[in-house]
Amino acid sequence: MSPLDTGTLLLLLGWGTLVALDLVSVPQAMYARPLVAGTVAGLIAGDVTTGLSLGVLLELFALDVLPVGAARYPDHGPATVAAVAAAAGAPWPERMGMAVLLALLLAVLGGWSLQRLRHRNAEALHDRAAALAAGSQPGLRALQWGGLGRDAIRGVLLTALGLAGALLLRAFPPFPPRLQGLLAAAAIGCALAAVAGGAARSAGRGPRLYWLIAGLAAGLVIALGLG
Amino acid sequence: MKTQGRALAFARLFAIQGDWNYERMLGIGMGYAAEPLLDELKTRDPARHTAAVVRSAEFFNCNPNLAGLALGALARAERDGVPGEQVSRLRTALCGPLGAIGDRLFWAGVVPALSALAIAAVVLGAGVWAVAGFLLVYNTVRVSTAWWSLRTGLHEGLQVGGAVGRSWLPWAADRVGPVAGFAVGLAVPLAGRWLLKGLGPQAMVLAVFLAMGGVALSRWGGTHYSAVRYALVVLVLLAAGGMVML
Numbered sequence: 001m002s003p004l005d006t007g008t009l010l011l012l013l014g015w016g017t018l019v020a021l022d023l024v025s026v027p028q029a030m031y032a033r034p035l036v037a038g039t040v041a042g043l044i045a046g047d048v049t050t051g052l053s054l055g056v057l058l059e060l061f062a063l064d065v066l067p068v069g070a071a072r073y074p075d076h077g078p079a080t081v082a083a084v085a086a087a088a089g090a091p092w093p094e095r096m097g098m099a100v101l102l103a104l105l106l107a108v109l110g111g112w113s114l115q116r117l118r119h120r121n122a123e124a125l126h127d128r129a130a131a132l133a134a135g136s137q138p139g140l141r142a143l144q145w146g147g148l149g150r151d152a153i154r155g156v157l158l159t160a161l162g163l164a165g166a167l168l169l170r171a172f173p174p175f176p177p178r179l180q181g182l183l184a185a186a187a188i189g190c191a192l193a194a195v196a197g198g199a200a201r202s203a204g205r206g207p208r209l210y211w212l213i214a215g216l217a218a219g220l221v222i223a224l225g226l227g
Numbered sequence: 228m229k230t231q232g233r234a235l236a237f238a239r240l241f242a243i244q245g246d247w248n249y250e251r252m253l254g255i256g257m258g259y260a261a262e263p264l265l266d267e268l269k270t271r272d273p274a275r276h277t278a279a280v281v282r283s284a285e286f287f288n289c290n291p292n293l294a295g296l297a298l299g300a301l302a303r304a305e306r307d308g309v310p311g312e313q314v315s316r317l318r319t320a321l322c323g324p325l326g327a328i329g330d331r332l333f334w335a336g337v338v339p340a341l342s343a344l345a346i347a348a349v350v351l352g353a354g355v356w357a358v359a360g361f362l363l364v365y366n367t368v369r370v371s372t373a374w375w376s377l378r379t380g381l382h383e384g385l386q387v388g389g390a391v392g393r394s395w396l397p398w399a400a401d402r403v404g405p406v407a408g409f410a411v412g413l414a415v416p417l418a419g420r421w422l423l424k425g426l427g428p429q430a431m432v433l434a435v436f437l438a439m440g441g442v443a444l445s446r447w448g449g450t451h452y453s454a455v456r457y458a459l460v461v462l463v464l465l466a467a468g469g470m471v472m473l
Binding site: 020118189213 | 241314365408427436437438455463466
């Protein structure tokens with residue numbers, strides 16, 4: 001496994017920051033989805049296959065959650081970038097389980113940081129309450145740009161932490177090969193549980209449930225047909 | 228309303244959640260996006276302009292992709308000289324419906340449907356093109372919806388609620404859910420097969436067992452269960468146990 005050079009790490013840091021901003025602040029173009037974040041991170045790290053594979057796996061976790069308004073949800077974007085950095089260049093599924101473990105820890109931390117950001121934005125609002133009450137347009141602009149700036153800082157810090165974890169895992173792989181295989185299988189099992197559980201919850205008992213079952217049947221037939 | 232102001236407001240819609248907070252939620256983002264739409268009041272009626280800027284940044288929440296409907300309608304009402312209390316009432320009244328219909332359409336419909344179809348396409352060999360297709364289709368839907376929303380809001384003003392009810396939105400929100408259900412169902416076995424390929428029978432049994440256990444817990448595990456929490460517990464226990472035993 002070749003080391004990640006400084007240029008690649010800087011590109012990954014930039015990409016992770018953009019991805020963190022996309023989740024809520026700007027532009028919500030869905031490149032924060034793990035499938036996209038992972039694929040682009042794979043392109044940057046020179047290992048698209050790992051990027052796509054981890055992107056698909058972590059997207060299954062992301063499909064469990066509806067990112068609705070004030071709800072608490074994990075931030076899977078920068079976490080996926082870090083996971084790809086941890087596993088890029090290694091043969092599949094070596095390092096996949098530990099990359100997913102790193103990603104999930106970071107996703108939880110990212111979700112927590114989003115809550116902190118929202119509280120900090122509210123504090124900034126209090127600081128400029130008088131200006132807002134007076135209809136100050138510069139005050140309004142300062143709040144908007146301040147919020148975006150704070151989210152960008154959150155993204156930089158979260159991605160930097162993730163990349164540091166990834167470099168550590170690359171330098172000192174903690175698990176023997178056989179355990180890595182089991183961890184990979186466990187990560188896949190949990191991801192399938194996440195997407196299936198989320199889909200069943202969203203489907204409820206209405207017509208969506210029948211379409212879900214029909215989709216599962218069609219997927220099984222195609223999967224078996226692929227051999 | 229000037230085209231330049233409308234274009235600027237449209238661009239600002241994409242950062243409508245830039246200062247999301249627990250007090251005003253999208254309020255500041257709405258105020259920032261409304262700025263160019265309210266500009267012509269500045270010379271015509273400065274007092275009204277100041278009051279409109281204050282109102283534009285008050286509490287607001289809805290699905291960000293449909294915020295243009297409220298933004299346009301509120302700016303139109305301010306321009307038409309509708310009493311301030313009525314503008315505030317319209318603002319409050321739009322939160323619930325635009326949130327509910329937008330969340331059903333986008334977060335529970337378009338996003339999972341396209342994401343799951345992209346996963347299926349990756350498994351079937353489309354590779355990065357599947358990811359590019361996902362981004363292209365989603366953003367085409369999203370950008371055109373945002374443009375339609377702003378235009379409809381500006382055109383309808385106070386009548387925007389009725390216009391939403393008569394529009395394509397309720398129809399689409401009703402139909403996209405089943406499509407998402409089918410697409411996610413399709414993606415689950417395909418993704419499982421693709422990811423587990425080459426891992427051996429022992430790994431497959433473990434994955435299927437954990438998947439079934441996770442689904443059961445999500446059904447009967449109560450409010451403490453979350454998929455990420457389940458995965459973290461499983462992976463940490465397996466790693467710790469494996470390090471001791473292997």
